[in-house]
Amino acid sequence: MRIDLHTHSTASDGTDTPAELVRRAAAAGLDVVALTDHDTTRGHAAALAALPEGLTLVTGAEISCALDGVSLHLLAYLFDPDEPELLRERELVRDDRVPRARAMVAKLRELGVPVEWDQVARIAGDGSVGRPHIATALVELGVVPTVSDAFTPRWIADGGRAHVGKHELDPFTAVRLVKAAGGVAVFAHPAAAKRGRTVPGEAIAALAEAGLDGIEVDHMDHDAAARERLRSLAGGLGLLTTGSSDYHGSRKDIALGAFTTDPEIYGEITRRATGAFPVPGAGGPRV
Numbered sequence: 133m134r135i136d137l138h139t140h141s142t143a144s145d146g147t148d149t150p151a152e153l154v155r156r157a158a159a160a161g162l163d164v165v166a167l168t169d170h171d172t173t174r175g176h177a178a179a180l181a182a183l184p185e186g187l188t189l190v191t192g193a194e195i196s197c198a199l200d201g202v203s204l205h206l207l208a209y210l211f212d213p214d215e216p217e218l219l220r221e222r223e224l225v226r227d228d229r230v231p232r233a234r235a236m237v238a239k240l241r242e243l244g245v246p247v248e249w250d251q252v253a254r255i256a257g258d259g260s261v262g263r264p265h266i267a268t269a270l271v272e273l274g275v276v277p278t279v280s281d282a283f284t285p286r287w288i289a290d291g292g293r294a295h296v297g298k299h300e301l302d303p304f305t306a307v308r309l310v311k312a313a314g315g316v317a318v319f320a321h322p323a324a325a326k327r328g329r330t331v332p333g334e335a336i337a338a339l340a341e342a343g344l345d346g347i348e349v350d351h352m353d354h355d356a357a358a359r360e361r362l363r364s365l366a367g368g369l370g371l372l373t374t375g376s377s378d379y380h381g382s383r384k385d386i387a388l389g390a391f392t393t394d395p396e397i398y399g400e401i402t403r404r405a406t407g408a409f410p411v412p413g414a415g416g417p418r419v
Contacts, residue, residue, distance in 0.1 A: 135164040135393040137190060137401075138207060138320065138348065138376030142257060143167075143175030144194075145264040147381030150175035151182035158184040160388040164398060164410065166190035166209060166376070171225040172260050173213040183413040190401075190410050194320060195310070196225050198300035202329045203290055204319065206306050207348065207374075210405030211315025218309040221301055226260050228299040233261045239294040240266070240287075245275055263288050264383055279383055283327060290328030307343050314407020318346040318374055323362055324353035333365055340369040345404060350375025350391040352384075372397050 140146035141153045148156060150167060153175075157165040165187060167179050176191045183189050192209040211218065233252060240247050247269050255272075256265040267282035276282045285292045301309075303319075310317040319339065323330055336347065349362045350373075366373045375391040378384070402410055 133163040133395045133398070134161055134389055135395060135398045136162055136376050136379070136389050136391070137164075137166040137192075137209070137318075137374050137393050137398070138168050138194070138351075139165055139379040139388065140169050140194075140381075141167060141175045141179070142259045143172055144169035144260045145256075145262045145380060145383065146259075147383050150179035153379075153381075154179050154183050154187060154189060157388050158187040158413075162187060162389050164188045164190060165388070166192045166207075168192040168194045168207055168209075170194050170260055170262060171196055171222045171229075173222075176213070180411055183411065185413045188410045188412040191408050192315075193222065195222065195306050196298065196300045197303040197306050199303050199331055199335060202331050203300060204303060204322070204331055206301075206303060206310070207318040207320045208306075208310040208313075209316040209318065209401055210408045210410070211310055211313035212407035215309075215313035215407065218313045221306075221309060225299050225301065229261050232296050232298045233263075233266060235296040236263070236266055236288060236294050239296065240270075243293060245270065245273065245294075247273060264380065268383065278385075303339060304342050307339060311343050314405060316345045316401050316404050317343065318348055318372065318401075319344060320348050321351045321353050321378065322347050323358040324351070325358075326353060336365060336371075337369055340371055344371065345401070346372030346374055346397070348376060349373040350393075351378060352386050352390065353378075372400060374401075 141150040195206045255268050267279040270276045270282045283289045307317045374393045377390045
């Protein structure tokens with residue numbers, strides 16, 4: 133089985149609609165795909181409606197968190213999307229995205245970049261506006277050659293010249309809320325140092341003690357040394373290890389299924405979840 137547990141659609145900052153994403157996942161030979169848009173589940177219904185035969189959908193979200201000033205993301209799988217406390221916190225994060233993005237546009241203009249809010253809003257469309265949309269605007273303007281090149285201290289990386297903070301959950305609270313909603317919590321790309329500061333292993337150990345289920349190890353932003361270190365850390369803490377593409381469509385140069393999760397790990401995730409369950413397309417596989 134080929135299992136990709138981290139993807140994004142136009143419901144947040146991907147370029148494929150949810151329906152396009154699941155069709156492309158099937159065409160890429162995936163058996164299981166998770167839709168994990170940032171702080172929202174708005175794409176789930178459309179993905180489920182278009183789910184092809186032979187592909188199973190894992191519903192989820194990537195939740196924005198911060199610990200001691202360091203941003204981090206929590207992948208939440210198979211939680212009850214209507215659980216009120218987690219829903220309220222996701223809405224607070226999502227509602228902060230527009231004023232934050234507007235403030236970043238204002239900072240960029242102060243730096244001499246001729247970016248307009250209407251341009252960023254056009255790129256975001258119906259999705260939850262975020263930094264990748266601003267980065268795409270910078271690419272369109274010729275300020276940077278690629279989206280990744282916008283995520284530097286010169287521009288919009290954490291602590292960068294045009295960076296603006298946002299409402300983010302305490303990760304210990306996020307883990308508690310995800311678990312209370314019947315979900316499974318996995319720390320996304322914990323060693324992605326090129327995105328900014330990362331949390332130390334001691335923090336991951338504390339999160340594991342608080343109920344964290346796993347860490348994402350096989351990811352495009354982790355080199356071989358980081359993967360080995362994370363796998364060893366996970367083994368010592370009894371955490372699950374996942375792999376995934378973090379696919380964003382054409383916004384990132386990464387293919388669906390570029391990294392995958394072991395079927396036994398996927399099976400354990402589904403066994404732990406009680407808030408929702410994987411949905412197979414007609415005749416789709418089950419673990």
